[in-house]
Amino acid sequence: MVARNLLFWGVCAAALAAFWGSVRSWSERQPRPMVALDVNSVQATARRVDVAFQKSWDDAGLQHAEPAPKLIVARRIALGLTGTIPSVEEIRRFESWPEDARTVLWLRETLADRRSADFIAERLARAFVGVEDGPFLLYRRRRFVSWLSDELAANRPYDRIVNQLISGNGLWTDSPATNFVTVTIPPGEEDAGPDANKLASRVARAFLGIRLDCAECHDHPFESWEQRDFQSLAAFFGQTQQTLRGIRDTAGQYTVEDRETGETKTIDCDVPYRPDLLPQRGSQRSRLAAWVTHPENRAFSREAVNRAWAMLFGRPLVDPIDNLGIDGDVSPALDILATDFVAHGYDFRRLIEVIASTEVFQQDSRLPAPAADSDVAADGPTEAHETAWAVFPLTRLRPEQVVGALLQSASLSTIDSSSHIVVRLARAIGQNEFVKRYGDTGAEEFSEQSGTIPQRLLLMNGKIVHEKTKDSLLTNAASRIAALAPDDETAVETAMLAVLTRRPDDVERARFVERLADTSGTSRRQRLGDIYWALLNSTEFAWSH
């Protein structure tokens, strides 16, 4: 028993040592950008957001949740920013920190991890260029995403990133931002050049949170947009051409054919609101970029806030994510965050840190247990509580989060950019295969979808879950825990931490310890594999909570 005990902790310690080594070498290779994060100012903004929510709950007479356990908050942060869950190795480290500093340290560490930049880049890319393959020779999605990830890793101000997308010139291979433009070139009709209508629609939705698309064909039926607004916005891209030197603006005028009369009309560039923010000079795209990212263009900062919020909560603050409107009185919290975002130079990393520091983000998904004489319904938070953010909402994990969590849960040490290439490759292959069968959520990934039967079948009987829970001391945490944990209780606790990032309650502990009692060897490893299976198939695993 003593030997086994020593071996178990030995394995953990070795993994830890390797991890620290790689963290050190990583930080030596990649000097962190010097953006001074002012803890006090982050916390101050977070408190203002909390006060605004508190007021709205008080006004509505809604009870709100208490703080969630810190480990659950760490799990949310990992899922939202890296698409995976904390490893047992990370949990041990997390718990070695002083209790009141854990969340802040974890958030910092996660944001500095390259996995965050990669994951957030993919989320943003879905809004910026969609998920399509685009024109074969003129568009490189992977190049675009890795450029975006580099920008985020360097914590480039968000307005600068967007500015490059809208106004960038050059070849899509060495100026990756221009893929934002080239993706709209219709495949098979490369001579037609970038599609001004698609670009106008993307700019409106992805950066301003307004849907002008309906106005492409006719005046918007419910909002104040007119067809003219759409065409004038598209006109900014009217001269954008794909040349031998890449994306360039040429001289000329933007014309459209009237759908009813068939006449050709010349359309001048114009913006749908606040024309006073539009510079007079510069190329058309650089003027548009300056207008979109102007500090007084409220829609721009609001949309960025809504997107960051959706990444962390799995649901946008104002739903749907790309239809905020420009003058609606949507949410005081949105405006507090947007103002802070602009005041701090569009620092996206800070924005995430502020949101994750709010009590709203860190609260439980349940209400406090009702007192015996209380009239609070026993079935917990209502839809009204969830809509008002008085509890953390239950949201379904997206495919890449499910598979990321699944693969991580099968490994006691952290799978990250410092993992062995074979591990990362296996992860990438397994992940792609899984996402394909599970069903990619595409560009509209923050819209509500329910779980499906094929997805459930994949988790219950699919190859990847089988591979990750079967008896294999070499590759699977379940087998290793069964073989190495000093006693049944430790084995159960480690499995629960690895899969659900929490310790078992008494009922769970009793049940699972009983399952393992008096087993050894293969049958013990099999039993622990079965426990893993049950944990991986639970609501708690598949939904953010």
Place this chain on the structure above:
Amino acid sequence: MRNESLPVDAHARLHRRAVLKAGGLGGAAWLTSIAGLLAREEQTPNSPRAAAEPAQALIVLWLGGGPSQLETFDPHPNRKISGGTRAIPTAVPGIQLAEGLEQTAEQMQSIALVRSLVSKEGDHERGTYLVKSGYRPDPTAVHPSIGAICCHELPTGGTEIPRHISIMPNQWPGRGGFLGNEYDAFQANDPADKVPDVTSRVSEPRIRQRLADLDMLETRFRRGRSRAAGATLHRETVREARRMMTSEQLEAFDVSQEPAARLAAYGDTPFGRGCLAARRLVGVGVRCIEVNLGGWDSHANNHEVHTELKRSLDPALAALVTDLQEHELWHRTLVLVAGEFGRTPRVNRLGGRDHWTQGFSMALAGGKIRGGQAIGQTDPEGGRQVDQPKQVADVHATLLTALGIDPTNELISPAGRPLKLADGEPIGELLVS
């Protein structure tokens, strides 16, 4: 803190709840065996009443990549554009098919052709989207495929397995779009292989133990949030998955239960087996089955590519028609043969044909379709002028009408816009009145 309500989401959620409340998950009414269902089929002959009832299922033979109309349903023999492809007579005087479709030609009285389809989508992904959904891609909404619409509009009945199935799909199987991903096609392999993910990898006692442990975990998770946890429908989805795993209806995928002669008639190819499985799936109440035969994207060596693929298509299509008739499933089944577009009349320097949207063909069959006719004509010289041009949406409106679904019924898109189920006109000549 929602900006405005999302009518379709609400609709989909209500729909799911209604289904659950209706006892779909509670009672035992669905536990009809495959034998029972097949027996019931035998009792519904082609009576006048049965003939008057609308169709209940759709089989889509998807020719991915875009088949050449000239080498399939719209030959122009002895013209320059034929590139040497010969035509053969069919059972219907005046209608010719391209050589290589001899068995299909014999069934021509049961098959109708539309030879004058036009579209504006010449890209594979966009063309597939258009032909499957009836709508052009549009950033404001992901339109549901016709199979998803069938499942959404028609009752579940006694079906325990997914009602929208894609056999050997390419990268764009039919999807639920804004109706919700529960309407996505279930993706299945060649029926010679097992249905993916429906067989447990451990013994039955271990499954029971696992499920009992899972149930305990679910009970723990629901404490203090039973409404929210209940709204995830996670438990029900597990139960439904389990029901499917143990359903006898899964046997409909197993074509090895069919007589060897029948399997041979379909052509013992993956596609032939898929078509045979499709017939069996219609028998257990599946609403829409796509069977995919890809590889038609013949930018080079068009004729060889088509000759080879027709070896799979011809026997399978002909056998499907006769087999549906023999099993008296004809009156309640529709068959659509289509790809995302056609191919250019001009043969390129590599002996290939490129993408073409100005006059391509689809074939329709089934009890509600008036067979033995060809609608529309393309220019024998390869021009863009088409006689009686038809839109893809017109074919959708026709199919929905035959299924007893009013194509002008509207769904509210996520952008709040009412959208017709099909934004076209039914092609009256195609329908049995």
